[in-house]
Amino acid sequence: MFVEALREVVENTDGALAGLLMDFEGIPLESYVKPGASFDIEVLGAEFSVIVKSVQRTVTSLDAGGAKEVAVQADKVTTLIRVLTSDYFVAVALSPDANLGKGRYMLRVAAPKLIEELT
């Protein structure tokens, strides 16, 4: 089920390379890499779980509400992260020329389904 949801996000977003469902300890639950893309999404996810955690702490300490979404654009890859629950997040890695808006939309649509299965 999880892999189906990740596949849907990746395959319906131009330029998406991989999708990942992971807990904040950095342990992957499920991942989907676009066929042909060589990309270690699990390494990326583990690194970003640390970042999302510190973002959450910061946002909470500022009373700005919980962090819902984090996007990081680097030279070679863009990472979109959406916090699902206090334990899990979903991430998608995209090429720099990817359709970022579509990626955010697809994550937003996938989130309720993922949350339902996680809780």
Next chain:
Amino acid sequence: MFVEALREVVENTDGALAGLLMDFEGIPLESYVKPGASFDIEVLGAEFSVIVKSVQRTVTSLDAGGAKEVAVQADKVTTLIRVLTSDYFVAVALSPDANLGKGRYMLRVAAPKLIEELT
């Protein structure tokens, strides 16, 4: 000069609350808060400087190139961060219903001018 560039970003982005130029130690160089907005942008900036730093470390260790842009969407505020140099970044805080794309565009346009003055 710096405050002029920040003012331009904030006043030309629907929903923008404040802009900030800061170094990665968390020390503000200049800030501009939209008249009427009560917002401690410097506290937000100091917290986010830590996050941007860890994002940069992560992205570099993954050989994905330097982090250019980080966006964090929380319930009550969205923060857009654009890395300018190895020492400085510019951030803008927006309300959740703000025009995010316009904010990103305005930061992208302001960046070269800010970099020129910083270096």
